[in-house]
Amino acid sequence: MTFKLKPLTLALAAAALLAACSKPADDTLVVKIGHVGPVSGAQAHYGKDNENGARMAIDELNTQGIVLGGKKVKFELLAEDDGADPKQGTAAAQKLCDAKVNGVVGHLNSGTTLPASKIYFDCGIPQITPAATNPKYSQQGFTTAYRLLANDNALGAGLAVYAAKTLGLKKVAVVDDRTAYGQGIAEVFKKIAAEQGIEVVAEQYTNDKATDFMAILTAIKDKAPEAVFFGGMDPQAGPMLRQLDQLGLSGVKVFGGDGICTAKLAELSGGAKALEGVVCAEGGASLDKMPKGAAWRAAYDAKFPGQFQVYAPYVYDAVMVMADAMKRADSADPKVYAPKLKETNYEGVTAKVVFEADGELKDPAMTLYVYKDGKKTPLQ
Template identity: 45%
Template sequence: MFIYRTTLIAAAVAALAACSQQSDKPEAAASEPTAAAASGGELVVKIGSANPLTGPFAHWGRDSDNGVKLAAEEANAEKIQLDGKTARFEVVSEDDQADPKVATQVAQRFVDGQVAGVIGHLTSGASIPASRIYSEAGIPMVAASVTSPKFTQQGYKNTFRIIANDLQQGQALAKFAVGNLKVKRIAIIDDRTTYGQGLADDFAKAVETAGGTVVKREYTSNSATDFMAILTSIKGEKPELIFYGGMDAQAGPMVKQMKKIGLTVPFMGADGVNTAEFVKLGGKDAEGTYASSAGASKAAMPGFASFNDKFKKAFNADIQAYAPYTYDATRVLIDAMKRAGSATPAKYLPELAKTQFEGVTGPIAFDEKGDIKNGSVTLYQLKNGQWAEVGAPAPAAASAAQ
């Protein structure tokens, strides 16, 4: 969650036309070459940042986009030399609305605008179709929140992720539900997105493996607000826990409606639920919810404290979720360029695959698929309005999990 992860209803063509490109350097033209020499002998290196910047997941998208911008700003202060010139990294921010169709249009604009690399997209549903376009163009793509296992199973050599996948999250959550919470009868709801359905499927398989039983499977959409019929149907099966594969925008109202019909069993989700927005939407009815994050807890991140201070100073905002990961993803991309001495994708892509980087979120290295090695999952429970860590399963290689 991020929320990969989720897919919004396709926007109308007229709305797409009204969507304006955003950049931390607005004066740059979209058609400017990737490494165009600017005045003073600078080399302009454009980095694409793709996120939902409008709609119900905009709080995730802006947070992620800000992580990219902070990394680029710091890199610019370092006066990095590429291709014999001082590089100036320029972030080109695009709104993909977490929609697959819009995401492919964004990807094509990035290709046409000759970006040197892409950080994103936020969701799996947007990232997977966009990744084909980047692969065909030979543009490296580093994902910071894409958790669908399918993302790195496509065989593309230019796609990487710096976070654990949903197979690992589903297994950790199921093991905790059956082993720690001692529940056997579990109902599952998902939002039918690439993220939500894939996560729910992985969780369901892991529940059966752990010795539990899925007593009911239901689905909704990522734009729904009324879950009463689904929850009433589930209540009749007498579940001991309800798992939701989806995002905070639906999970918040869902827990309120659970309490309204007297369904008081524990509620569980993954990184799409583990947000401050869920706490706000669910209110007191969200208390006790369990959720995971596809990565280390903030307390376990070696560079979080310093990064948090810089982030608040730069944007006057709290970190929502993935800003530390998009920051690291951007630094990993730039580090590969530094080692190659070039911003040309074909030249620095081999270095990206060989990454050994100590980031804010921890050590980053990739396996042969482009998955982060030793990806971790952390479990939380909502207590007194705050997400409190309740467990961190031992790291497992993403490639082994898949």
């Protein structure tokens, strides 16, 4: 039997269908996680790697059928580019505040993270940095600020102790890029090196846009150091290694923190022999020593082949830690779930995440790396 519907009946049926289709949205809670990093400019490889880690976490969370306050949750990533520039970073932070995100994972650089942290605190939005290591971040008294890896006090000190105790060095030169990160880790290295009996024979400064270091390296050469410590990032460290070769300094050791400790450093050094003398420090265990590291890296490489650098697993964990606090609070409201972050006890990819009262990671690990045959390799 066939029925013919009148136009009015068809219109009413269509309206009812539209209402039915839109109704589930009323039962869905959209949770917005902000991510900020430099996805343009010389440090874009770091920023894209970090953003990839955030996207992996968001995609996984959306397969878990999470329910908060009786509503099914849909997680969304709001990604912003700060270009590793403090002014751009604060603008991005304010944009995320205005968008009323539920939490922020970022920034990458200490120079962008520090000023942005004040904005997030004023907005009442929890922030977990997966990469910024300047100790001042946790010393500001901001109850919204958390860090997921060792800070510069651990990295700089670890390198200085290794230089003195393991390598027996007596004379080093120090160069930093005058950023919050570069200057901060250089100051820690100098302090601990001096305590360990190492003489700092030269101090030079550059900036985070420079590529020509011949003048400062020539001045350093006259002081005959056994090693050069560089506080900065790999876009500067790569050319610096090439120029060390040109000045006949390829035999000196080159120390640096996590800013230079990337797979890309080998590429940026252009085959410089000085790469063989690099010793760099990274907060956390090496991925192959993390309980879930190998499986996580395989999943990352399948999704983002050839893009892994340093911090993506920390970004992934930061998003998951935030979601874990929301689940324990049964709410994505920052005012409700923020107190639960302080009680975090989460088995992540990078570590068992437990926070100190000031937002620092409890008992953070640190790993030293060298470059064997051009490949970043953890020291055993």
